[in-house]
Amino acid sequence: MTGNRQTSWAFADAYVAEDETLRWARxxxxxxGLRSVSPGTGAALRLLAASVDAKAVAEIGTGTGVSxxxxxxxxxxxxxxxxxxxxxxxxxxxxxxxxxxxFASNRARFIPGRALDVLPRLADAGYDLVFCDxxxxxxxxxxxxxxxxxxxxxxxxFEGVFANGRTMDSGPQPTEVLRLxxxxxxxxxxxxxxxxxxxxxxxxxxxxxx
Numbered sequence: 283m284t285g286n287r288q289t290s291w292a293f294a295d296a297y298v299a300e301d302e303t304l305r306w307a308r309x310x311x312x313x314x315g316l317r318s319v320s321p322g323t324g325a326a327l328r329l330l331a332a333s334v335d336a337k338a339v340a341e342i343g344t345g346t347g348v349s350x351x352x353x354x355x356x357x358x359x360x361x362x363x364x365x366x367x368x369x370x371x372x373x374x375x376x377x378x379x380x381x382x383x384x385f386a387s388n389r390a391r392f393i394p395g396r397a398l399d400v401l402p403r404l405a406d407a408g409y410d411l412v413f414c415d416x417x418x419x420x421x422x423x424x425x426x427x428x429x430x431x432x433x434x435x436x437x438x439x440f441e442g443v444f445a446n447g448r449t450m451d452s453g454p455q456p457t458e459v460l461r462l463x464x465x466x467x468x469x470x471x472x473x474x475x476x477x478x479x480x481x482x483x484x485x486x487x488x489x490x491x492x
Contacts, residue, residue: 331356347376
């Protein structure tokens, strides 16, 4: 990659400024050893949520609330974010961050637990957008659940599909990278999805359910 392209990507990723609350949530994530979505990825999530006029969004991987803040900003004022995470203490940080942003408590539904235990309990075709930022070993299962959860015209979004460049590396890779490659192929070849791969952050795979 040329230096000019790297500079352009870095500029694009930092184009939309983040406020103090988002920086606070990022600091809490860093303290907990968690990876947050990049500012550019967050801006894309806002845009995607707004583009489908999202009223109901499901999020796999609450973290400390960075991605959730961006999603809530893009959603309708009466929209509800359902966010799932196996670590309740991380969700407490997200609650604080959402409250500091001025979001009413009924704008977010926090469900602690493993995503593949929780998602089957959510309503068929009840969501406008599903954002997946959980266990990379489970991405194919997330895809199957997302197709069930989404209404026609809804969006499924996967974060981190570049895996710091390992997804494109021809050398031997761990299972989680092989799962990401399988996901990329499945989304591209699916007759039920219209995909796009956005080079923001660590790679954002998006697809509209036909």
